[in-house]
Amino acid sequence: MLKASAMYIVIIIALVIGLLCSALIVAAFFYRVEYQKKFRYDQLDNNVNSGVNILLAESDTSYLSGGTFSLFNNNQDSVSLKRTFWGMYDVGISVAFSQKDTLYKTFSIACNVDSSKWAALYLVNKENPVAVSGQTTIKGNAYLPNGQITTSYIDNKFYSGDKRLVIGHKYSSERDLPPLSVKRFSNFQSLMHERGKVNTSLLVNDSVRASFTMDTRIVNFGRQPDTLKRRHMSGNIIIYSDTTLVVDSSATLEHVMVFAKTIILKDGFHGSCQFYACDSISVGERCTLDYPSCLAILRLDSNKTAPQARIHLANNCRIGGFIFTYEKSKNERLPIIAFDKQVKVTGQVYSQGILETTDKDTVDGSIFTSVYWYNNTGSRYQNYLINVTIDTKALSPYYLSVDLFPVAGKKKKVLQWLETK
Amino acid sequence: MAGNKVNMKAVVKASTILEVVIAMVLIVVVFSIAMMIFANVTSSSLSVKKIRAQAILHETLLNAEKTRDTVSKSLNVEDFRIEQDIKPYNQMSQVYDIRLTAYDGNQQKITELEKVILINHE
Numbered sequence: 001m002l003k004a005s006a007m008y009i010v011i012i013i014a015l016v017i018g019l020l021c022s023a024l025i026v027a028a029f030f031y032r033v034e035y036q037k038k039f040r041y042d043q044l045d046n047n048v049n050s051g052v053n054i055l056l057a058e059s060d061t062s063y064l065s066g067g068t069f070s071l072f073n074n075n076q077d078s079v080s081l082k083r084t085f086w087g088m089y090d091v092g093i094s095v096a097f098s099q100k101d102t103l104y105k106t107f108s109i110a111c112n113v114d115s116s117k118w119a120a121l122y123l124v125n126k127e128n129p130v131a132v133s134g135q136t137t138i139k140g141n142a143y144l145p146n147g148q149i150t151t152s153y154i155d156n157k158f159y160s161g162d163k164r165l166v167i168g169h170k171y172s173s174e175r176d177l178p179p180l181s182v183k184r185f186s187n188f189q190s191l192m193h194e195r196g197k198v199n200t201s202l203l204v205n206d207s208v209r210a211s212f213t214m215d216t217r218i219v220n221f222g223r224q225p226d227t228l229k230r231r232h233m234s235g236n237i238i239i240y241s242d243t244t245l246v247v248d249s250s251a252t253l254e255h256v257m258v259f260a261k262t263i264i265l266k267d268g269f270h271g272s273c274q275f276y277a278c279d280s281i282s283v284g285e286r287c288t289l290d291y292p293s294c295l296a297i298l299r300l301d302s303n304k305t306a307p308q309a310r311i312h313l314a315n316n317c318r319i320g321g322f323i324f325t326y327e328k329s330k331n332e333r334l335p336i337i338a339f340d341k342q343v344k345v346t347g348q349v350y351s352q353g354i355l356e357t358t359d360k361d362t363v364d365g366s367i368f369t370s371v372y373w374y375n376n377t378g379s380r381y382q383n384y385l386i387n388v389t390i391d392t393k394a395l396s397p398y399y400l401s402v403d404l405f406p407v408a409g410k411k412k413k414v415l416q417w418l419e420t421k
Numbered sequence: 422m423a424g425n426k427v428n429m430k431a432v433v434k435a436s437t438i439l440e441v442v443i444a445m446v447l448i449v450v451v452f453s454i455a456m457m458i459f460a461n462v463t464s465s466s467l468s469v470k471k472i473r474a475q476a477i478l479h480e481t482l483l484n485a486e487k488t489r490d491t492v493s494k495s496l497n498v499e500d501f502r503i504e505q506d507i508k509p510y511n512q513m514s515q516v517y518d519i520r521l522t523a524y525d526g527n528q529q530k531i532t533e534l535e536k537v538i539l540i541n542h543e
Contacts, residue, residue, distance in 0.1 A: 014447060
């Protein structure tokens with residue numbers, strides 16, 4: 001028996017084939033779109049990295065006001081580059097865009113270390129001999145008065161360290177410290193004058209994150225002493241105070257810069273930021289500042305009658321980064337950086353005046369100081385290194401310095417990736 | 422007509438041949454359209470060769486950055502010939518413009534890659 005239903009069968013087969021074809025077309029379309037997107041993003045990634053390389057190679061003054069240009073004079077290779085002063089280091093911003101897609105990277109820029117200038121200890125030659133006692137270790141090259149160092153029995157302690165005294169080369173130091181680079185201080189000066197009016201509106205939110213691709217957010221406490229607590233602040237933020245600013249351990253600061261007359265960090269504070277004070281910085285017990293942080297006394301105006309500048313680190317502090325004092329004109333009372341017991345610094349200490357240590361302090365990195373004091377329950381011994389460890393070899397081989405210090409090399413590198421998209 | 426019961430005792434109407442012819446024409450049209458679409462999709466999809474060439478160019482670029490190589494040269498990697506062209510970028514001393522182009526066995530350009538790289542001679 002013959003059933004003449006060929007038309008129906010053909011229509012159904014045509015429908016099935018049509019469905020398969022449309023599925024094929026849709027799949028191919030999406031595959032193509034996604035691949036083109038990936039290809040575009042690969043290209044953008046290349047362009048962003050090209051921008052990063054240009055920023056690392058260019059001089060310090062390039063791209064300060066930003067600039068947009070075509071990398072290879074093609075249609076899809078536009079980048080926007082900017083370099084911003086951010087305290088101890090610069091922040092580079094590289095943005096690549098094509099049609100509606102944008103990729104960017106913000107990063108801090110630092111310098112490699114010039115090994116020919118680097119020293120574990122640089123103690124200015126004031127004709128005072130240097131002696132070691134107790135369990136003291138100096139690993140790395142040392143610049144000492146007349147290039148000499150001896151052992152001593154002092155404070156009821158014999159020297160019990162390595163027989164070589166300095167595990168490295170000994171050189172004769174100059175009468176003055178190698179100077180800090182003043183180029184960066186003009187940037188600090190302008191930054192300190194850009195604080196504007198009293199403004200604490202940013203503190204309305206308990207958590208603020210500011211991108212380096214946007215304008216800098218500012219908090220200015222003015223002449224009102226204040227305590228920063230239960231706040232999380234991160235990124236492109238500068239905090240100003242004309243008087244004392246207390247930072248509680250409940251506050252978290254990341255990449256933020258703080259300028260104040262006096263800064264007090266409460267016990268147990270943890271963050272990664274830069275603190276600049278005119279008079280003093282007091283760091284409480286068990287505080288931890290992650291690399292690359294900075295504690296500095298900056299006196300950019302000549303004021304010979306100002307009180308003694310002081311950075312004090314209480315017991316068991318852990319600092320990663322830089323500690324230094326700078327006075328434009330020499331004060332009658334030398335600035336002092338004082339460590340209590342068991343303080344550990346991973347980075348660089350540069351004191352134009354005095355560095356005072358107590359028992360079991362460790363500096364994994366470098367110390368440059370004019371005068372060295374050892375403090376033990378009220379007794380002070382000048383140029384005696386007692387129960388202190390200075391170990392430059394304990395520093396990471398990837399450690400980067402900043403161009404402010406005399407040991408900085410010329411090669412610029414990425415210190416930290418701040419934001420990427 | 423299709424779908425109607427065939428009465429074996431009656432005479433079958435001779436419309437089936439026409440119906441079959443139309444059905445055949447229809448199916449030929451539908452199949453030819455489907456084949457055209459398939460051919461188009463296949464030809465316009467990305468070739469594996471291009472993707473492989475791009476991966477090789479990325480690897481070559483990484484090598485050039487790592488070895489701080491600033492010499493223009495021609496390389497043979499797998500089935501591809503890679504032309505590496507390096508020149509200083511905007512007369513800057515440490516920055517170079519590297520352009521990599523991949524050609525296949527028929528000397529046809531497959532893909533290219535360009536980047537600004539930083540080379541410190543220390």
